[in-house]
Amino acid sequence: MGLTTQKNYRFLLYFYSLIIVFLGMLIAGWAVIWLFPSNLGEGYHNVQALLREIQKILVWRISLIYTVTSLIIVLAMVVLHLLYSHRIAGPVYRIGLEATKIAKGNLTGNIRFRKHDNLMDMADLLNLVAAQYRGKFGAVRDCIGRTEEQIHSLNQLVLEGAPGEAVEKLSADITKSAGELEQILSEIRT
Amino acid sequence: MFLIRRIYFIKKDFQLRFILSFVAIVTIWAASTVIIYTYLAEKRLDSVRYSSHIDIATMNGLLLPVTLGTHTVSFLVFALILYFAINRIWKKLSPTLHTLKKEIMRISTGDLTSEISLTKYEEFQDLALELDHMRLELKNKIQNIKQQQQIVATAAAGIDKTIHGGGEPTAHAVTLQTALDRIKAEIEQFQ
Numbered sequence A: 001m002g003l004t005t006q007k008n009y010r011f012l013l014y015f016y017s018l019i020i021v022f023l024g025m026l027i028a029g030w031a032v033i034w035l036f037p038s039n040l041g042e043g044y045h046n047v048q049a050l051l052r053e054i055q056k057i058l059v060w061r062i063s064l065i066y067t068v069t070s071l072i073i074v075l076a077m078v079v080l081h082l083l084y085s086h087r088i089a090g091p092v093y094r095i096g097l098e099a100t101k102i103a104k105g106n107l108t109g110n111i112r113f114r115k116h117d118n119l120m121d122m123a124d125l126l127n128l129v130a131a132q133y134r135g136k137f138g139a140v141r142d143c144i145g146r147t148e149e150q151i152h153s154l155n156q157l158v159l160e161g162a163p164g165e166a167v168e169k170l171s172a173d174i175t176k177s178a179g180e181l182e183q184i185l186s187e188i189r190t
Numbered sequence B: 001m002f003l004i005r006r007i008y009f010i011k012k013d014f015q016l017r018f019i020l021s022f023v024a025i026v027t028i029w030a031a032s033t034v035i036i037y038t039y040l041a042e043k044r045l046d047s048v049r050y051s052s053h054i055d056i057a058t059m060n061g062l063l064l065p066v067t068l069g070t071h072t073v074s075f076l077v078f079a080l081i082l083y084f085a086i087n088r089i090w091k092k093l094s095p096t097l098h099t100l101k102k103e104i105m106r107i108s109t110g111d112l113t114s115e116i117s118l119t120k121y122e123e124f125q126d127l128a129l130e131l132d133h134m135r136l137e138l139k140n141k142i143q144n145i146k147q148q149q150q151i152v153a154t155a156a157a158g159i160d161k162t163i164h165g166g167g168e169p170t171a172h173a174v175t176l177q178t179a180l181d182r183i184k185a186e187i188e189q190f191q
Helices: A009-035 A046-105 A120-160 A164-186 B011-048 B059-108 B125-164 B169-189
Strands: none
Touching: A009 A046, A009 B011, A009 B059, A009 B125, A046 A120, A046 B125, A120 A164, A120 B059, A120 B125, A164 B125, B011 B059, B011 B125, B059 B125, B125 B169
């Protein structure tokens, strides 16, 4: 149990993050080579002069290239992780909404998730909560309906002055129904 | 049936922490890479400049080995750090969600007795509050029903006793009907 995710969720998060960084590094590396003169020239002194020039601008140019690339990488990571964190945050939000609905008495238990969302098992559990209490309240409703009919019949028999045996039987039925109601409710511990 | 995603930034605190942890890793990693790369490139340049014989003709020959070396090592280090960072998030979230699932399971079995709460530093405090609110509402409604059920049981026993004693059960029947009406009213609040 715990954080149950869709297949490959963790791997894909890892993989896409690495791809972003890899591409960033590729671009930065290429930019460093591209932004400096490709040929160092001919002759010892010419090469030395060029190397001196390169050394003067090396630090800030590399810093500039890597700063820009890092910003792009960070931006891409923010987007990726926003999408992936939403696959946990979205279901958590929806489960919270469903819990509020159940608290207000809505026991339809119909949580709908997005295709790639995680925590499907948590949604199933909450749907189970709704179904269990719906079932219990349905049973209570049936029991009440039955008891009401029995009371109605009892009142009729008493009014008609029916024989004691029939009245006693109805009374026993009412006691039985009251017991059933108690039984249903005793299954819920408050 | 599945929904279409509309709002991406839905649990701001959680998502911000989730994103920021990775942004921090990338930023520190990028800064370290730049420092190491610049240092090595400078060193390489120095070694070429102060050598008596220069056998490098192109920029590729000068910086490519340093670039490739630094980037390879830096990438492998990043991959390792990222692996641990993702695992750390999982280890942090899993126990909390496991607790919440256990609590929902407990409620589904009809146990509404104990409070759903998380420790101060755990994620999803608001979800725990919402679930506990649900538990409390169900508990209150069922307690009301149970109170009326006690009246139903007493009235049913009263009817039985009165009939066996040869009396009129009407008063008990009225009490019983009233209690049933109240239970019905409570149940009606549930769809």
